[in-house]
Amino acid sequence: MCDCVYVMLLFVFFIGAVGAEEDTAACKMLGSPEFPLLSKEGDITIGGAFSIHSQISDPPLSFTDTPEPLICSRINFREFLFAQTMIFTIEEINNSSSLLPNVSLGYKVFDSCSSTMASTRAVMSLMNREERTLRKTCSSQTPVHAIIAASESSLTTVMLQISGVFQIPMISHFATCACLSNRNEYPSFFRTIPSDYYQSRALAKLVKHFGWTWIGAIRSDNDYGNNGMATFITAARQQGVCIEYSEVISRTDRSEHIAKVVRVIRSGSARVLVAFISQGEMDLLLEEALNQNLTGLQWVGSESWITAGYLAIKRYSGILAGSLGFTIRKGKIPGLLDFLLQVNPSQNPQNNLLKEFWEATFGCSFQSSMHGQPQCSGSEKLENINNPFTDVSELRISHNVYKAVYAVAHAMHNMLKCTQSGENVNQSCIWRDDLKPKEVVKYLQGVNFTLQSGESIHFDENGDPVATYELVNWQKNQAGNTVFVAVGSYDASLPKEKQFTMSKINITWANDSLKRPQSVCSESCLPGFRQAVIKGKPICCFSCIACAAGEITNSTNSAECSRCSLEYWSNKDHSQCVPKVIEFLSYGETMGALLAVFSLFGASLTLVVSCVFFRFRHTPLVKASNSELSFLLLFSLTLCFLCSLTFIGRPTKWSCMLRHTAFGIAFALCMSCILAKTIAVVMAFKAKRPANTVPQCSAPLQRTSVLSCTLLQVFVCVLWLALAPPFPYKNTAHATEKIILECDLGSPIGFWAVLGYIGLLAALCFILAFLARKLPDNFNEAKFITFSMLIFCAVWVTFIPAYVSSPGKFTVAVEIFAILASSFGLLFCIFAPKCYILLLKPERNTKKHMMGRNKSTMNE
Secondary structure (H helix, E strand, C coil): CHHHHHHHHHHHHHHHHHCCCCHHHHHHHHCCCCCCCEEECCCEEEEEEECCEEEECCCCCCCCCCCCCCCEEEECHHHHHHHHHHHHHHHHHHCCCCCCCCCCEEEEEEECCCCHHHHHHHHHHHHCCCCCCCCCCCCCCCCCCEEECCCCHHHHHHHHHHHHHHCCCEEECCCCCHHHHCCCCCCCEEECCCCHHHHHHHHHHHHHHCCCCEEEEEEECCHHHHHHHHHHHHHHHHCCCEEEEEEEECCCCCHHHHHHHHHHHHHCCCCEEEEECCHHHHHHHHHHHHHCCCCCCEEEECCCCCCCHHHCCHHHHHHHCCCEEEECCCCCCCCHHHHHHCCCHHHCCCCHHHHHHHHHHHCCECCCCCCCCCECCCCCCHHHCCCCCCCCCCCCHHHHHHHHHHHHHHHHHHHCCCEEECCCCEEECCCCCCCCHHHHHHHHHCCEEECCCCCEEECCCCCCCCCEEEEEEEEECCCCCEEEEEEEEEECCCCHHHHEEECCCCCCEHHHECCCCCCCCCCCCCCCEEEEECCCCCCCCEEEEECCCCEECCCCCCCCCEECCCCEEECCCCCCEEECEEECCCCCCHHHHHHHHHHHHHHHHHHHHHHHHHHCCCCHHHHHCCHHHHHHHHHHHHHHHHHHHHHCCCCCHHHHHHHHHHHHHHHHHHHHHHHHHHHHHHHHHCCCCCHHHCCCCCHHHHHHHHHHHHHHHHHHHHHHHHHCCCEEEEECCCCCCEEEEEEECCCHHHHHHHHHHHHHHHHHHHHHHHHCCCCCHHHCCHHHHHHHHHHHHHHHHHHHHHHHHCCCHHHHHHHHHHHHHHHHHHHHHHHHHHHHHHHHCHHHCCHHHHHCCCHHHHCC
């Protein structure tokens, strides 16, 4: 409320300051002959403010003399087309029997001259009823019911700050600043062009879609450029796009500043330039770009200039060729071209604007012999002219003007409760003299109608239309002329993933090239590499670092490497995860095959020894060696050799349980037999009676001792399997690049208990055999058992550190080697001397020789 009062006070102050000397000055200021430029009386009046001229004088203000009148120059054909489109639409509605019947529309068109000062004057003129009286005073009842304005966001904002105080509805056809969607500040504002809130995000998605992550930016120094670019930069950064530079220009800047901006663009490494810039600034920028030969850039433009036909000329083709940008969808206005071609100074000979337009169009003058120009006759034909005024092939902003006027008409139609009755569709409206602007705003907010083209028109809660855009590309046709080709679209009403779509039409890029330009600070990181930010530079400037072992990236420009799951590993290029190599000791590899051969060879050799002993079982040597224990020992050695085969091959549940239990029981049986033999020898030769009278240890006692020692190991194994049995396990911790298939012990205590029990039996055998080593040689096995136990213990004592430190399948190989080495040691040390006598020295295999005391006989 305070803001409104503040604006009203400024307004009154302005009126008072201008008219301090006399009221006539005020009337001259607000109702001078050139204001309004075009007008027509009607029951309902629609005001219009267009930048029909693009330059305005800057008169000195001395505060002592009456200010000089503002003079606008350099007619803008495009804006003049907007004004004529407004007039055409009003005439079309007046000729309609279904919309606002028996109510006529009038208009007042003012020139804002692309200036805030002129815009302020225009909006105050629109709000003040111009009445000249004998007393030369002005009455101030608002004569317009709605205003169509303006073509720039800054000018629209200035006008709204004044008209908004009185809640006069204003509909803009070209003001796109997102700031105007603020209903708290601008409750009476509507527009038929989408907010830059959507365009900026569409542009961000566009540059990201084409992989342009390193771009330059330039904007107008006004509400349109500043707000639009700020939204774009925010959205672009969210998309991972970096801005190398962001320059700003204004139409009032000195030429030195414009030249500096162009030099910054030329020196930049970005090959894409996003220009969120108004047409006035675009003209200045292009002229300086021509002076500095700025070419090779891919221009991405906002809707303010991307479809400006006057820019698509050969003069600028080297700069703007291949430009891309979003613009509103074009429409068709039937009958507009015929209406435009009828514009002629003869329509209103007193109208200086029509004369100025005619002179600028045909390059003539209505004043004779002026600067050598031909004299205008007024009979020249606009059909022969091709300029932005007569070009209706790209009716985009003009179509917005058309929609804005129809929106006002439908709002007034609903407000006046126009009804239809009868089959002839006779309609009438209930006229009211007290049409309040606030009511017009209310009905404008609720309009919802469909044009003849089928397009639905309505406003959201912020006074904005549905945001839909076409993506246009500057291409050349067969005649070599630049045309705007739709190559994509953006619809903000759709889900995010469907908002931006590209057509299948080929795009022409900068310099009319068919190859899409690259605009990146750093080259893309290939799969297998990740981005690493370079200190002091934007995130788009990075170096590429190869992923570590076990990590991959399967796309370009990945920010992080992804670690493969436990059972997978990175390939050579680090671009995908592949199953890890599974490692276990198999029969197919050399080491596994050799160990299996040695195992079978040991078992076979043991069987051969068994056959030899069986062949000579009745001889004194075999009988003296306790044949029953010898055969049982050979059987256990066969099992020891064969149990090593369970350690080779892919670990399974049953093989893991079998390998350790078979190994423990087989060696326990073996050690039990050796222990029994050793005890028997010691007991026989330590007796205090002659050797020939010492009875042999009873066979049942030997069997009992062997069975007891073996069953104890069996009990330990059963307990181990019952409580925590071994199981197959995929070891991924020892080697990260492969999976080691191994048998987990389940309970390490069980394993070391089995191994410790075997070690205990071996230690007892070694001690007893060592004590009996000096017994009579002819009958003594003790020294051979001593050697065998020495080898056995040496092997298994060495096995422990080797087993703990060996990696992967070598752990299993070490265990097999220990089994085979100890088994071969026992076989050779205990049975080789006997086989030597049985096969090569049969003369020693006699009872007499076995019972003899002569050592020299044994040493032959």
